[in-house]
Amino acid sequence: MTDLSYRMLFVDGVPAGLLGLDELFKILYESECAPQDADIGEKLIRGVRQHNFVPKPAIVAYQTVLEQEYQKYYQQRTGVGEVKAPNYGTWEGIPREQIPWFPTVSPELCDGCGKCIEVCPKDVFEMDEANKAVVIEPFLCIVGCCFCKSACAPQAILMPEKTMLDQFRHGQRHAT
Ligand code: SF4
Ligand code: SF4
Known part of the structure; x- marks a missing residue:
């Protein structure tokens, strides 16, 4: 049993459950990586691959979704921009994105x-x-x-x- 966070993202129309995403975003944010950095996609993929399998042909699709998610996370942390981070609520006490x-x-x-x-x-x-x-x-x-x-x-x-x-x-x- 792992203590890593678990989140479900929708990659190219297919649900993908990812471990350790919140931890990865936190590390990148604290290392002052911005969503507009040229190498942010690479860093996200590398980080995600530490705990998850990302099939090679799907790397670009994963990267696109991860960049969007990191952008939301970054905006929430900086409080910049009024981009509404969707709040999907919970189900049985679990964040909806994990179901x-x-x-x-x-x-x-x-x-x-x-x-x-x-x-x-x-x-x-x-x-x-x-x-x-x-x-x-x-x-x-x-x-x-x-x-x-x-x-x-x-x-x-x-x-x-x-x-x-x-x-x-x-x-x-x-x-x-
Ligand atoms: S109900 Fe079914 S067939 Fe009709 S638009 Fe929706 S998915 Fe397509
Ligand atoms: S809320 Fe109900 S009707 Fe709407 S997508 Fe979900 S299952 Fe389908």
């Missing part, structure tokens, strides 16, 4: 009907230029909800198994 509960859309199956957007009580989806539903705010998704999946006739939406939530109940995250 991998959100829809995944298969673009091949999506017919662009827009039902998911109609039934979703949150702003989780958006239609893209190709008229396909895309998940833009996964952590706004209500944990345990499956409305969009039920409304999607071509079955383009996948939701996680509800039993997955057991490991997060009662404010505990059990090692997998």
Whole structure:
């Protein structure tokens, strides 16, 4: 069991659970690394790889997400810029970003009907230029909800198994 922080990020439409991100951001911030530094992406990837596996073909996608996350962290710490760091709240006492509960859309199956957007009580989806539903705010998704999946006739939406939530109940995250 590790004491490192654990956060879930959405990299290229795929959830990625990362260990030690908060610690890495803290170290970079305290070493006066700014989000606009030319080598910040490299430093982030190197740091993340100390505790996580990052597949080579996904490095650029990881780097983009990590830079955005570090930017948010940096702005929170410096208090500069009114960029709203989203507060997704908690579920069972655990930060929402750590719960991998959100829809995944298969673009091949999506017919662009827009039902998911109609039934979703949150702003989780958006239609893209190709008229396909895309998940833009996964952590706004209500944990345990499956409305969009039920409304999607071509079955383009996948939701996680509800039993997955057991490991997060009662404010505990059990090692997998
Ligand atoms: S309900 Fe299904 S098919 Fe319709 S837009 Fe949403 S994902 Fe696509
Ligand atoms: S599961 Fe519910 S809250 Fe989550 S995206 Fe679908 S309709 Fe929205």
